[in-house]
Amino acid sequence: xxxxxxxxxxxxxxxxxxxxxxxxxxxxxxxxxxxxxxxxxxxxxxxxxxxxxxxxxxxxxxxxxxxxxxxxxxxxxxxxxxxxxxxxxxxxxxxxxxxxxxxxxxxxxxxxxxxxxxxxxxxxxxxxxxxxxxxxxxxxxxxxxxxxxxxxxxxxxxxxxxxxxxxxxxxxxxxxxxxxxxxxxxxxxxxxxxxxxxxxxxxxxxxxxxxxxxxxxxxxxxxxxxxxxxxxxxxxxxxxxxxxxxxxxxxxxxxxxxxxxxxxxxxxxxxxxxxxxxxxxxxxxxxxxxxxxxxxxxxxxxxxxxxxxxxxxxxxxxxxxxxxxxxxxxxxxxxxxxxxxxxxxxxxxxxxxxxxxxxxxxxxxxxxxxxxxxxxxxxxxxxxxxxxxxxxxxxxxxxxxxxxxxxxxxxxxxxxxxxxxxxxxxxxxxxxxxxxxxxxxxxxxxxxxxxxxxxxxxxxxxxxxxxxxxxxxxxxxxxxxxxxxxxxxxxxxxxxxxxxxxxxxxxxxxxxxxxxxxxxxxxxxxxxxxxxxxxxxxxxxxxxxxxxxxxxxxxxxxxxxxxxxxxxxxxxxxxxxxxxxxxxxxxxxxxxxxxxxxxxxxxxxxxxxxxxxxxxxxxxxxxxxxxxxxxxxxxxxxxxxxxxxxxxxxxxxxxxxxxxxxxxxxxxxxxxxxxxxxxxxxxxxxxxxxxxxxxxxxxxxxxxxxxxxxxxxxxxxxxxxxxxxxxxxxxxxxxxxxxxxxxxxxxxxxxxxxxxxxxxxxxxxxxxxxxxxxxxxxxxxxxxxxxxxxxxxxxxxxxxxxxxxxxxxxxxxxxxxxxxxxxxxxxxxxxxxxxxxxxxxxxxxxxxxxxxxxxxxxxxxxxxxxxxxxxxxxxxxxxxxxxxxxxxxxxxxxxxxxxxxxxxxxxxxxxxxxxxxxxxxxxxxxxxxxxxxxxxxxxxxxxxxxxxxxxxxxxxxx
Numbered sequence: 001x002x003x004x005x006x007x008x009x010x011x012x013x014x015x016x017x018x019x020x021x022x023x024x025x026x027x028x029x030x031x032x033x034x035x036x037x038x039x040x041x042x043x044x045x046x047x048x049x050x051x052x053x054x055x056x057x058x059x060x061x062x063x064x065x066x067x068x069x070x071x072x073x074x075x076x077x078x079x080x081x082x083x084x085x086x087x088x089x090x091x092x093x094x095x096x097x098x099x100x101x102x103x104x105x106x107x108x109x110x111x112x113x114x115x116x117x118x119x120x121x122x123x124x125x126x127x128x129x130x131x132x133x134x135x136x137x138x139x140x141x142x143x144x145x146x147x148x149x150x151x152x153x154x155x156x157x158x159x160x161x162x163x164x165x166x167x168x169x170x171x172x173x174x175x176x177x178x179x180x181x182x183x184x185x186x187x188x189x190x191x192x193x194x195x196x197x198x199x200x201x202x203x204x205x206x207x208x209x210x211x212x213x214x215x216x217x218x219x220x221x222x223x224x225x226x227x228x229x230x231x232x233x234x235x236x237x238x239x240x241x242x243x244x245x246x247x248x249x250x251x252x253x254x255x256x257x258x259x260x261x262x263x264x265x266x267x268x269x270x271x272x273x274x275x276x277x278x279x280x281x282x283x284x285x286x287x288x289x290x291x292x293x294x295x296x297x298x299x300x301x302x303x304x305x306x307x308x309x310x311x312x313x314x315x316x317x318x319x320x321x322x323x324x325x326x327x328x329x330x331x332x333x334x335x336x337x338x339x340x341x342x343x344x345x346x347x348x349x350x351x352x353x354x355x356x357x358x359x360x361x362x363x364x365x366x367x368x369x370x371x372x373x374x375x376x377x378x379x380x381x382x383x384x385x386x387x388x389x390x391x392x393x394x395x396x397x398x399x400x401x402x403x404x405x406x407x408x409x410x411x412x413x414x415x416x417x418x419x420x421x422x423x424x425x426x427x428x429x430x431x432x433x434x435x436x437x438x439x440x441x442x443x444x445x446x447x448x449x450x451x452x453x454x455x456x457x458x459x460x461x462x463x464x465x466x467x468x469x470x471x472x473x474x475x476x477x478x479x480x481x482x483x484x485x486x487x488x489x490x491x492x493x494x495x496x497x498x499x500x501x502x503x504x505x506x507x508x509x510x511x512x513x514x515x516x517x518x519x520x521x522x523x524x525x526x527x528x529x530x531x532x533x534x535x536x537x538x539x540x541x542x543x544x545x546x547x548x549x550x551x552x553x554x555x556x557x558x559x560x561x562x563x564x565x566x567x568x569x570x571x572x573x574x575x576x577x578x579x580x581x582x583x584x585x586x587x588x589x590x591x592x593x594x595x596x597x598x599x600x601x602x603x604x605x606x607x608x609x610x611x612x613x614x615x616x617x618x619x620x621x622x623x624x625x626x627x628x629x630x631x632x633x634x635x636x637x638x639x640x641x642x643x644x645x646x647x648x649x650x651x652x653x654x655x656x657x658x659x660x661x662x663x664x665x666x667x668x669x670x671x672x673x674x675x676x677x678x679x680x681x682x683x684x685x686x687x688x689x690x691x692x693x694x695x696x697x698x699x700x701x702x703x704x705x706x707x708x709x710x711x712x713x714x715x716x717x718x719x720x721x722x723x724x725x726x727x728x729x730x731x732x733x734x735x736x737x738x739x740x741x742x743x744x745x746x747x748x749x750x751x752x753x754x755x756x757x758x759x760x761x762x763x764x765x766x767x768x769x770x771x772x773x774x775x776x777x778x779x780x781x782x783x784x785x786x787x788x789x790x791x792x793x794x795x796x797x798x799x800x801x802x803x804x805x806x807x808x809x810x811x812x813x814x815x816x817x818x819x820x821x822x823x824x825x826x827x828x829x830x831x832x833x834x835x836x837x838x839x840x841x842x843x844x845x846x847x848x849x850x851x852x853x854x855x856x857x858x859x860x861x862x863x864x865x866x867x868x869x870x871x872x873x874x875x876x877x878x879x880x881x882x883x884x885x886x887x888x889x890x891x892x893x894x895x896x897x898x899x900x901x902x903x904x905x906x907x908x909x910x911x912x913x914x915x916x917x918x919x920x921x922x923x924x925x926x927x928x929x930x931x932x933x934x935x936x937x938x939x940x941x942x943x944x945x946x947x948x949x950x951x952x953x954x955x956x957x958x
Contacts, residue, residue, distance in 0.1 A: 019052030061189025609829030646834020
């Protein structure tokens with residue numbers, strides 16, 4: 001055939017590809033919406049998708065049905081298709097796919113996306129079986145071949161079309177037909193080619209009549225069905241399904257008519273239509289990828305805003321389609337050039353870019369899977385809800401890779417170093433999360449002396465497994481370096497410039513991550529982080545990784561500055577403040593009794609305790625905490641403004657014990673226990689007001705290194721699971737995995753009775769900690785609310801748990817009331833459980849309500865009521881001293897001013913007396929000055945030169 005004779009087929013195939021890509025999105029919009037409310041234009045545009053795909057398959061059969069590959073070529077084709085499938089699948093899962101299961105992920109990798117892409121499976125089947133089919137097909141005459149095709153048309157097109165209209169065709173049958181559909185159309189295309197001489201002599205008018213007749217049948221039939229659906233409802237839910245069917249008789253006839261009509265045409269072009277056609281076939285594989293279409297439809301096409309007009313639908317679809325076509329075509333060009341480079345053993349921008357991109361995506365996916373403990377559902381939920389944060393993690397990872405590439409200047413060695421480094425970091429992070437429920441920190445690399453202990457904890461087998469994986473990567477990379485392409489990539493001057501720019505960007509972003517505050521947007525990086533929903537002061541280390549991503553979370557802690565130095569920080573300023581609050585302590589103590597050391601004080605941090613009814617729309621069929629409600633009405637009580645939601649216990653405990661505010665620290669300081677100890681062994685603590693101090697925690701002490709922290713905070717004894725003196729009471733409720741609050745309270749009573757004089761006890765409970773799965777308790781409470789079903793179930797389990805806490809606390813206080821010595825209880829919930837999901841909490845306006853727990857201060861001796869509606873944990877000790885009318889040190893004189901005059905401040909937000917957020921700039925001048933004094937003292941204590949420690953007077957009674 002002369003050059004250019006096939007251009008008409010390539011041209012119509014290209015049109016077919018474009019029709020399919022664009023029209024299939026119209027189908028998606030149509031099928032996702034109420035068909036009775038959709039315009040006829042939207043419906044009609046969707047019918048061009050099966051026409052376009054049928055044209056492509058017919059032309060493929062016309063051009064290539066007789067050019068079947070040999071055995072070697074088949075293996076290459078299958079391998080390439082499978083590798084492309086893996087690349088796309090891993091890339092999509094890594095870059096932000098919606099929520100899918102682990103089972104679906106492996107199905108995508110092992111079954112070539114079947115059944116979601118049965119057309120692709122059918123094409124691969126033809127590659128293997130096509131020669132056999134053609135051989136058998138050619139044994140019969142041309143007339144019989146046409147008869148066979150007519151019979152097949154009835155079986156896999158006419159009859160299924162009628163069954164679809166009647167609603168009798170199942171989706172399973174639909175996938176089966178699609179499997180055979182490519183082979184069927186290839187045979188038709190081949191028959192058209194074999195009879196092309198006959199088509200040459202057909203009149204132009206007859207061919208046009210065939211095409212027009214097919215088109216009329218197509219549109220007329222579907223419009224008729226549309227009106228039947230819209231106005232009579234006879235085929236409700238069937239017509240929209242029918243428009244998806246490429247084997248629908250109507251688009252089949254139109255596609256055959258179009259191909260037949262172009263057979264005699266001839267034209268030439270200045271560029272290769274064949275090259276574009278081949279690349280667009282790869283674009284089809286990409287754009288019809290089930291996962292990609294789900295993301296595009298749910299996240300970019302069917303948005304919450306909806307569409308105001310049909311034109312808005314068209315514009316949105318055209319934007320997505322053009323973007324897909326261009327990106328897919330460029331991707332195909334990259335693949336072609338990479339294969340060419342591998343063959344020639346040299347590198348180019350295309351091959352370096354593609355291999356680097358795959359390395360980054362695979363490493364990103366591995367890091368995220370390790371960080372989420374291989375919880376696919378949690379990973380995809382993060383990708384879905386925090387897409388832009390995920391993308392920023394990917395960008396930072398890409399910048400790190402690019403910097404390595406500039407330094408090493410060899411592609412495969414960079415791939416080796418990068419992959420091994422981040423796989424090792426991911427594995428270390430996973431092991432630490434499994435063993436200590438705490439992610440990997442930059443701080444861990446300074447503790448090299450603990451390496452033998454870490455190896456023992458992880459296990460030799462796991463270490464060997466990782467080392468074997470690294471050896472495999474090392475071997476594959478060295479093979480590629482030797483046998484593919486190994487030359488230098490960049491010239492020296494260019495490398496230096498790019499390296500400096502990349503390093504500057506990474507440094508700026510890392511600085512912004514460590515110093516980010518919502519109240520201050522001093523740099524472009526900080527503005528970017530705010531716009532991408534970066535949360536600078538998360539509830540805990542594990543939450544930090546899960547919320548912001550492992551790369552951003554780790555980078556934010558590379559340079560941890562305890563606190564920003566206040567502008568007016570100096571020795572003279574601190575001495576003046578020390579003098580001021582010494583005088584204030586004297587004033588307060590004139591009307592107060594003796595010091596508190598003769599009292600017995602119990603701080604009860606009740607894990608995750610918060611009345612669920614504080615959350616909008618939540619209703620419970622009966623009162624779950626009647627005793628706590630009654631005691632809150634009688635004594636000092638209110639709401640605790642907690643920095644945590646679903647986590648952050650240790651930081652809130654730290655605030656209560658030290659009266660220091662986490663809100664004053666740098667956002668990068670995500671765990672006070674980990675970052676402040678052991679460097680600070682003299683921090684103020686309520687324990688220093690007593691001669692005897694005890695901590696009780698019915699769980700392990702290793703989490704957040706609580707055992708070390710409590711030692712530096714002045715506790716004499718710490719009783720926990722595994723302590724030298726075992727816990728006396730360790731009963732658990734029903735099927736729960738944690739020691740009950742009843743046992744914890746009995747342990748505390750035992751400690752109270754063991755000391756004749758005053759003492760301080762810190763009890764941190766575990767009963768109401770996650771999980772809240774069904775079956776833990778025999779639930780007796782029913783919950784309603786505008787929340788997800790899973791949330792409702794978890795709230796019911798949680799409510800049963802806090803009811804048990806209520807009953808145990810009632811018995812605990814009953815025993816305290818019998819004692820003839822003064823005992824005071826400061827009871828508070830550290831944070832809400834992270835179980836509230838659904839419409840009721842979707843609005844940012846309810847953020848404040850998800851950070852409000854309950855507290856009360858109860859004494860078995862007469863005391864005044866100093867209730868404050870909204871407090872923070874750092875206010876508890878000055879409130880305790882005020883309620884019991886006990887003397888204060890200058891430090892607690894300052895804290896008395898703080899609790900009496902300042903609103904709650906956490907998460908870089910201020911909460912007013914109505915429980916609503918307000919701006920710090922709206923505070924009074926006196927309040928702003930007090931905040932500045934408080935921050936000066938905290939900075940001096942934790943990050944400054946400790947001027948207030950030069951004399952002991954600031955922390956001693958005047």
